[in-house]
Amino acid sequence: MENAKRNSRALRRTLRRRKFGMFVKQVVGNRMALAGVIIIAFFILMAVFGPMIMPFDPTINGETVESKYNSPSWEHLLGTDSLGRDVLANLMSGARVSLFVGISATLITMILGTLIGIVSGYVGGFVDNLLMRVTDFFLVLPWLPFCMVLAALFDKNSIWNIILVIGLTGWSSTARIIRSQTLSVKEQQYVERTISIGAGKWHIMFRHILPNVFPLVFSEAILIISGSILTETSLAFLGLGDPSRPSWGMMLSDASSGAMSVGAWWCYIIPGACVVLVALGFTLMGYAFDEILNPKLKTR
Amino acid sequence: MVKRILKRLLFVCITIFIVITFNFFLFRLMPGDIETRLQKSTASQEVKDRIIEESGVNKPWYEQYASYLKSMFSGDLGTAYNSYDGHQRVADIIWSRIPNTVILLVCAEILAILLGMFIGVVCAYKRGRPLDTGLLSASLALYSMPTFWFAMVLIFIFCSGLGWFPASGVKTAGTAYHGMKLVADYLKHMTLPMLCMGLVMVGSYAITMRSTMIDILTEDYITTARAKGFSTRYILFKHAAPNAMLPMSTIIALNLSVVFGGAIQLETLFSWPGLGMLMYKALNARDYPVLQGCFLISTVAIILANFLMDILYGFIDPRVKD
Amino acid sequence: MKLLEVKDLHTWFHTSKGEFRAVDGVSFDLDYGECLGLVGESGCGKTTSALSISKLLPKEGYIKSGTILVDGIDYTALDEKAILSHRWKDVSMIFQGAMNAFNPVKRVGWQIAEAIVLHEGLSQADAMERAGDLFERVGIPRARIKQYPHEFSGGMKQRAMIAMALACNAKLVIGDEPTTALDVMIQAQILELLEGLRRESNMGMILITHDLSILGETCDRIAVMYAGKIAEIGTVDDIFNNAMHPYTKRLIGCFPNINADRSIPSGIPGYPPNLINPPCGCLFCPRCDCATDSCVSECPPLIRVGEKHFVACHRTEA
Numbered sequence: 056m057e058n059a060k061r062n063s064r065a066l067r068r069t070l071r072r073r074k075f076g077m078f079v080k081q082v083v084g085n086r087m088a089l090a091g092v093i094i095i096a097f098f099i100l101m102a103v104f105g106p107m108i109m110p111f112d113p114t115i116n117g118e119t120v121e122s123k124y125n126s127p128s129w130e131h132l133l134g135t136d137s138l139g140r141d142v143l144a145n146l147m148s149g150a151r152v153s154l155f156v157g158i159s160a161t162l163i164t165m166i167l168g169t170l171i172g173i174v175s176g177y178v179g180g181f182v183d184n185l186l187m188r189v190t191d192f193f194l195v196l197p198w199l200p201f202c203m204v205l206a207a208l209f210d211k212n213s214i215w216n217i218i219l220v221i222g223l224t225g226w227s228s229t230a231r232i233i234r235s236q237t238l239s240v241k242e243q244q245y246v247e248r249t250i251s252i253g254a255g256k257w258h259i260m261f262r263h264i265l266p267n268v269f270p271l272v273f274s275e276a277i278l279i280i281s282g283s284i285l286t287e288t289s290l291a292f293l294g295l296g297d298p299s300r301p302s303w304g305m306m307l308s309d310a311s312s313g314a315m316s317v318g319a320w321w322c323y324i325i326p327g328a329c330v331v332l333v334a335l336g337f338t339l340m341g342y343a344f345d346e347i348l349n350p351k352l353k354t355r
Numbered sequence: 356m357v358k359r360i361l362k363r364l365l366f367v368c369i370t371i372f373i374v375i376t377f378n379f380f381l382f383r384l385m386p387g388d389i390e391t392r393l394q395k396s397t398a399s400q401e402v403k404d405r406i407i408e409e410s411g412v413n414k415p416w417y418e419q420y421a422s423y424l425k426s427m428f429s430g431d432l433g434t435a436y437n438s439y440d441g442h443q444r445v446a447d448i449i450w451s452r453i454p455n456t457v458i459l460l461v462c463a464e465i466l467a468i469l470l471g472m473f474i475g476v477v478c479a480y481k482r483g484r485p486l487d488t489g490l491l492s493a494s495l496a497l498y499s500m501p502t503f504w505f506a507m508v509l510i511f512i513f514c515s516g517l518g519w520f521p522a523s524g525v526k527t528a529g530t531a532y533h534g535m536k537l538v539a540d541y542l543k544h545m546t547l548p549m550l551c552m553g554l555v556m557v558g559s560y561a562i563t564m565r566s567t568m569i570d571i572l573t574e575d576y577i578t579t580a581r582a583k584g585f586s587t588r589y590i591l592f593k594h595a596a597p598n599a600m601l602p603m604s605t606i607i608a609l610n611l612s613v614v615f616g617g618a619i620q621l622e623t624l625f626s627w628p629g630l631g632m633l634m635y636k637a638l639n640a641r642d643y644p645v646l647q648g649c650f651l652i653s654t655v656a657i658i659l660a661n662f663l664m665d666i667l668y669g670f671i672d673p674r675v676k677d
Numbered sequence: 678m679k680l681l682e683v684k685d686l687h688t689w690f691h692t693s694k695g696e697f698r699a700v701d702g703v704s705f706d707l708d709y710g711e712c713l714g715l716v717g718e719s720g721c722g723k724t725t726s727a728l729s730i731s732k733l734l735p736k737e738g739y740i741k742s743g744t745i746l747v748d749g750i751d752y753t754a755l756d757e758k759a760i761l762s763h764r765w766k767d768v769s770m771i772f773q774g775a776m777n778a779f780n781p782v783k784r785v786g787w788q789i790a791e792a793i794v795l796h797e798g799l800s801q802a803d804a805m806e807r808a809g810d811l812f813e814r815v816g817i818p819r820a821r822i823k824q825y826p827h828e829f830s831g832g833m834k835q836r837a838m839i840a841m842a843l844a845c846n847a848k849l850v851i852g853d854e855p856t857t858a859l860d861v862m863i864q865a866q867i868l869e870l871l872e873g874l875r876r877e878s879n880m881g882m883i884l885i886t887h888d889l890s891i892l893g894e895t896c897d898r899i900a901v902m903y904a905g906k907i908a909e910i911g912t913v914d915d916i917f918n919n920a921m922h923p924y925t926k927r928l929i930g931c932f933p934n935i936n937a938d939r940s941i942p943s944g945i946p947g948y949p950p951n952l953i954n955p956p957c958g959c960l961f962c963p964r965c966d967c968a969t970d971s972c973v974s975e976c977p978p979l980i981r982v983g984e985k986h987f988v989a990c991h992r993t994e995a
Binding site: 192195196197198199200201203204206207208209281285292294304307315318320323327330331334335338339 | 370373374377381382384385386495496498499500501502503504507508510511515609611612613615616619620623624634635638639641643646647649650653654657658661
């Protein structure tokens with residue numbers, strides 16, 4: 056008995072490793088996916104190691120008036136901003152904040168969306184109807200005004216409030232997508248068999264349906280990260296960022312009031328370009344993963 | 356057809372009612388009590404007293420809800436904490452600002468839809484070739500841009516750099532144009548924000564149109580049309596595109612809330628006096644009645660726009676029945 | 678002069694694994710007013726041959742070599758623009774599964790009229806009138822020209838497709854499995870209709886199917902295809918009563934004879950060959966039960982065995 060269990064576990068592990076190997080090979084072969092992965096890898100490295108190797112502390116203001124708005128030079132590779140702070144240093148620490156907020160908010164969105172989607176799709180009936188009405192309601196609320204209103208109600212702009220706000224406003228489209236996938240998985244025969252041997256609802260939903268819905272969940276999540284980072288940037292631009300943890304959005308907000316009129320383009324063109332690249336990287340990855348993992352979408 | 360429209364209309368009314376109720380309970384979560392909130396206000400004491408009285412601060416919640424509903428249905432959205440352009444009633448403030456936003460958004464959406472659909476068709480037709488890859492990459496890049504940043508770049512190029520367009524406001528300061536000259540001045544100020552909003556949306560529409568068209572071009576009726584001897588251009592525009600309009604119209608409806616979010620950012624950056632800029636100012640001043648009113652109006656507007664799209668869909672897809 | 682002459686047609690497809698030889702040396706012809714049945718298993722190249730005539734191949738397909746003469750005009754020499762004026766006017770098609778052959782958002786009458794407007798320059802109103810006439814000819818109430826495809830039943834859609842194929846009085850109509858998706862009763866009606874229309878207007882027809890049994894009534898001659906080549910071609914009598922190619926014999930054997938004793942129909946063991954870099958020699962020989970050494974090494978040419986009867990098999994004598 057023990058031997059059989061150990062063998063089946065080992066078999067599953069080998070299968071998983073092999074599937075993962077195939078997946079990696081397909082990613083490398085797909086140009087979009089590869090481009091996305093490279094871009095994101097670059098920024099993650101920047102976020103993790105950048106602040107450690109930077110000689111400048113991003114939070115220390117410049118000494119003199121002359122140190123403000125310096126254009127890029129050998130000393131300050133990307134110039135200085137309105138308070139004489141080094142732009143490149145800010146960029147690196149901003150990467151940490153933006154990526155952290157984006158990924159955390161996405162976790163909230165995905166957990167909420169997947170839970171509601173699977174339960175709604177699998178249980179069906181009254182519960183499904185109710186959950187879908189609620190989802191449709193949230194779909195119809197305009198996201199930025201809703202975020203602004205929630206943020207206003209929170210009074211303080213802490214980073215956790217922002218993450219919560221972004222997470223709570225984006226789950227509805229995910230829930231709809233997961234629900235329709237659940238509906239098609241539900242129809243498959245092995246689910247019927249599992250029910251007939253007496254498995255409970257929660258067991259089926261999480262041991263059987265979730266693993267099959269997972270590829271979709273994964274590629275959705277990547278696309279949502281892209282959206283969350285853009286949302287965080289927009290919110291920070293509108294003054295709803297955490298001042299103690301400056302992100303790229305806050306750099307841009309700062310620049311829009313000062314640097315733009317002075318013509319200090321390095322203060323906003325570059326941080327903005329970073330946001331675009333990161334969002335683009337995740338979007339490319341998300342679309343390409345969807346193509347790879349979703350058998351129906353293979354390029355014709 | 357009529358039955359379907361009436362059913363949808365009923366649904367819309369119920370949704371709006373739920374939004375109104377939601378709005379009420381949401382704003383009961385406002386921090387502090389009314390006196391603290393009014394501390395930041397720049398209004399006179401008389402107005403402040405009126406606000407305190409209107410809010411019914413000592414009445415139980417269901418009485419407040421009842422009076423809230425009553426004022427909603429008579430079009431009264433309360434009194435603002437601050438005054439904007441001399442208006443103190445929230446309804447007046449919003450009413451004076453809406454036209455600017457609507458004009459900007461409608462023009463931008465039309466630009467985005469037409470251009471996006473055209474690019475999508477071209478990409479699908481030349482699929483796999485350099486033109487497709489180039490346009491698709493550009494669309495993906497536009498889709499990944501924060502609206503306000505794109506605006507900053509455009510301002511940098513066209514205002515600070517080339518000086519072609521003004522960077523803010525609705526009319527040139529210190530002028531008093533009338534008639535056509537006023538319209539021309541207005542349009543000159545609108546060009547940059549409209550272009551910005553339009554181009555950001557183009558990315559999303561082009562990508563969707565492209566994949567829709569690729570799907571459609573594999574359908575049997577396209578082969579039939581080819582067999583009849585029609586040119587590719589005819590087939591693309593007379594057979595394929597009308598079918599692509601169906602999913603596109605759904606996407607357009609879904610995008611409306613994103614479009615409004617973009618409007619808020621753009622109006623703030625370009626000092627365009629519309630609903631978006633109003634929300635931004637109200638947020639900074641923590642002017643809750645105005646925030647509440649704007650949120651309600653924008654949500655209702657989106658619900659109504661979706662409803663119109665729904666009716667339109669019934670006209671363009673003959674398979675939709677009662 | 679014949680209505681259609683296909684001479685040594687080779688239609689290949691570009692694939693990532695090599696060139697797929699869908700049609701590899703096919704020759705046949707068709708007289709005015711004659712009906713030819715083209716039969717074979719899925720993937721044998723019948724549809725591709727038909728699509729090649731009007732050059733309706735998908736992007737990856739191309740005519741590698743061969744000539745196609747329709748009404749004396751060499752279609753293979755025409756470029757994409759030049760062939761547009763011949764499509765539907767000289768050669769029209771009835772597609773498999775009319776379910777999706779109509780554009781769901783346009784009225785059926787309009788879809789018929791547009792071809793008339795294009796090729797004959799009639800006004801929209803006149804063209805719609807003609808569409809109405811065509812509907813009556815195929816047995817659909819005239820008023821239905823204003824309806825949409827989803828309002829038609831399966832059989833009615835097929836009739837509408839036939840009406841559409843006749844819109845410009847084409848000399849050659851190619852029916853690609855026109856009755857496959859229909860139930861037997863409707864099948865019979867449709868075939869009868871096609872027969873009647875053909876004799877009325879003396880148009881040439883090619884009927885493509887994998888169902889031999891429907892060809893007996895409607896066709897004059899039958900061509901049996903296998904793996905991109907013609908195995909046997911002859912009159913209906915030749916094929917049904919005097920089949921010579923081993924494949925044809927087994928194909929006929931797959932259909933039980935209602936008059937004979939009861940027995941289980943025999944299938945054909947094995948699978949069709951891979952058409953990317955196919956082996957030389959006869960492509961049927963792995964599944965043939967009377968193959969010889971020469972079958973493996975040499976590809977058999979079409980040999981005449983009767984007045985209109987040709988077979989591609991080494992085992993037959995001329």
